[in-house]
Amino acid sequence: MSAQVHRENVVLQSLGQIGSCGLFLLRVLAAVPRSLRHVRETVRQLWFVGAMSLTIIMTCGLFVGMVLGLQLYHVLAIFGGTSASGSVVALSIYRELGPVVTALLFAGRAGTSITAEIGLMRATDQIAAMEMMAVDPIAYVVAPRFLAGLIAMPLLCCVFCAMGIFGGHLVGVSWLGVDNGTFWSNMTSTVDVYQDIINGVIWKSVGFGAVCSLIAVFQGYTTAPTSEGVAYATTRTVVASSIAILALDFILTAFLM
Amino acid sequence: MSQRKSYAVGTGMFIVLGFAALVYLATQTSSIANSHQGASYTVDAQFANIGALKERAPVKVAGVRIGQVQSISLEPGKDVADVSLSIDKKYAQIPADSVATIYTSGLLGDQYVGVQFGNAKNYLADGGHIGLTKSTQPLEEMLGKFLGGGSAADAIGGTYNVKASFTNVGALAVGAPVKMAGVAIGSVTDVKADPVKLDATVTMSIDKKYNQIPDDSAAAIFTSGLIGSQYVAIQPGGSPNSLKDGDQLVLTQSAVQLEDLIGKFLVSGSSSGSNANNGGNNNPAGNGSSNPNAGKH
Numbered sequence: 001m002s003a004q005v006h007r008e009n010v011v012l013q014s015l016g017q018i019g020s021c022g023l024f025l026l027r028v029l030a031a032v033p034r035s036l037r038h039v040r041e042t043v044r045q046l047w048f049v050g051a052m053s054l055t056i057i058m059t060c061g062l063f064v065g066m067v068l069g070l071q072l073y074h075v076l077a078i079f080g081g082t083s084a085s086g087s088v089v090a091l092s093i094y095r096e097l098g099p100v101v102t103a104l105l106f107a108g109r110a111g112t113s114i115t116a117e118i119g120l121m122r123a124t125d126q127i128a129a130m131e132m133m134a135v136d137p138i139a140y141v142v143a144p145r146f147l148a149g150l151i152a153m154p155l156l157c158c159v160f161c162a163m164g165i166f167g168g169h170l171v172g173v174s175w176l177g178v179d180n181g182t183f184w185s186n187m188t189s190t191v192d193v194y195q196d197i198i199n200g201v202i203w204k205s206v207g208f209g210a211v212c213s214l215i216a217v218f219q220g221y222t223t224a225p226t227s228e229g230v231a232y233a234t235t236r237t238v239v240a241s242s243i244a245i246l247a248l249d250f251i252l253t254a255f256l257m
Numbered sequence: 258m259s260q261r262k263s264y265a266v267g268t269g270m271f272i273v274l275g276f277a278a279l280v281y282l283a284t285q286t287s288s289i290a291n292s293h294q295g296a297s298y299t300v301d302a303q304f305a306n307i308g309a310l311k312e313r314a315p316v317k318v319a320g321v322r323i324g325q326v327q328s329i330s331l332e333p334g335k336d337v338a339d340v341s342l343s344i345d346k347k348y349a350q351i352p353a354d355s356v357a358t359i360y361t362s363g364l365l366g367d368q369y370v371g372v373q374f375g376n377a378k379n380y381l382a383d384g385g386h387i388g389l390t391k392s393t394q395p396l397e398e399m400l401g402k403f404l405g406g407g408s409a410a411d412a413i414g415g416t417y418n419v420k421a422s423f424t425n426v427g428a429l430a431v432g433a434p435v436k437m438a439g440v441a442i443g444s445v446t447d448v449k450a451d452p453v454k455l456d457a458t459v460t461m462s463i464d465k466k467y468n469q470i471p472d473d474s475a476a477a478i479f480t481s482g483l484i485g486s487q488y489v490a491i492q493p494g495g496s497p498n499s500l501k502d503g504d505q506l507v508l509t510q511s512a513v514q515l516e517d518l519i520g521k522f523l524v525s526g527s528s529s530g531s532n533a534n535n536g537g538n539n540n541p542a543g544n545g546s547s548n549p550n551a552g553k554h
Contacts, residue, residue, distance in 0.1 A: 151272075
């Protein structure tokens with residue numbers, strides 16, 4: 001395919017990608033009941049995308065919380081409102097940073113490896129071999145990874161948020177001297193469990209988990225069966241996931257607020 | 258087998274950790290930590306204006322949380338808000354004639370319902386009703402009272418309307434107080450430009466209590482303080498006849514423009530002062546600064 005044709009068709013191609021991604025989602029969802037027979041495979045994927053991501057999620061959550069505590073302290077000090085730093089750290093982590101940063105890290109840490117793994121299965125004809133053996137690759141390979149991403153994301157996001165609060169507390173209270181009691185009481189009086197934790201953390205990260213893992217498995221499953229194709233698919237996973245996360249973030253915020 | 262077991266255990270630990278984090282977030286860092294536990298009973302109260310009161314806002318006695326706002330709805334067919342308060346059973350001894358007031362915590366804080374105890378011997382029960390309520394005070398109203406230097410006229414005995422024409426009303430707004438000797442006797446109900454005479458017609462509604470105002474009184478627009486709001490001051494005249502509904506105040510003094518005042522200072526009262534004072538004021542007397550009836554029609 002020449003570059004000329006490629007450029008002319010770029011819009012149609014993107015539309016085609018979105019369309020086939022949607023159709024692929026339907027196939028995956030249809031295969032979910034059958035994939036429950038391979039529940040051990042789902043658990044193994046959950047271990048891989050969830051438990052193995054904990055280190056990066058916890059480290060990043062800690063640093064995001066710490067930097068928020070530090071930045072907000074200095075801004076709030078201008079207005080003499082450093083006692084509000086607990087509630088501001090909590091609200092910004094719950095409503096935005098927690099779900100979004102977790103999803104971006106997840107796309108980079110777990111999404112790429114899902115894409116590369118499925119893409120290599122495609123390139124080395126393992127998927128064709130499964131079809132030959134009457135094993136549905138959607139039910140055995142794709143759906144467990146999709147489910148694992150869907151389950152792992154909210155859990156990772158909760159861990160991220162808890163670490164973020166801990167980091168904010170560490171900087172705000174232990175280092176900068178915000179009063180411990182006002183830090184917590186301000187936080188507990190502003191954070192609403194339905195608005196901020198259920199809607200902000202849980203539903204958002206479920207949405208991000210669905211989108212990230214769908215993009216990862218779709219890019220892997222539809223990759224060109226060459227080493228170059230796998231490389232492109234992995235890159236596209238990160239790019240498409242990041243764009244989708246931020247766009248979906250706006251939409252979900254508008255709906256859930 | 259052993260390898261599979263290790264990741265199964267690890268996955269289980271991951272899930273437990275995730276849920277533990279969720280429970281921690283929900284119970285330790287959110288409003289659930291503040292919300293009451295245990296049995297509660299419900300009483301309702303009606304407010305004319307609830308301001309920004311939200312559901313689950315605290316209900317407090319002497320600043321101590323005793324419950325929360327359960328629901329807010331509009332009383333059908335009336336313009337009053339029906340607020341139902343869920344109060345902890347521990348605090349069952351609230352006198353039936355207590356007063357419920359909507360307060361704001363701090364200048365920018367959230368609103369809550371404060372309950373002040375009455376003296377009745379019987380207590381509020383489940384499904385009870387707090388009859389005495391005080392609605393939220395809009396900040397504008399409170400600031401207006403401060404800056405206006407006094408309370409608005411209560412207008413219980415009815416009002417009558419008087420008109421006055423000004424060449425310049427400055428920043429006079431509808432609702433501004435009308436004062437005589439510094440006491441609020443009414444309020445401005447309308448400010449309109451007259452399309453024919455090209456001046457501003459101000460309609461004031463004055464409390465009927467003050468029906469002895471001479472009909473040759475003058476109306477002037479003053480500012481309370483340097484940055485305060487503007488008000489209409491009535492300066493009584495000497496006529497034996499009193500103002501009646503629909504009358505027009507003939508003698509008026511317009512709002513003084515700060516720019517004009519500064520201009521007069523800068524040119525140290527020279528003849529150009531009258532030209533500087535041209536904010537629509539085509540008063541032939543010229544030296545408007547010494548003439549209280551500038552803009553007389």
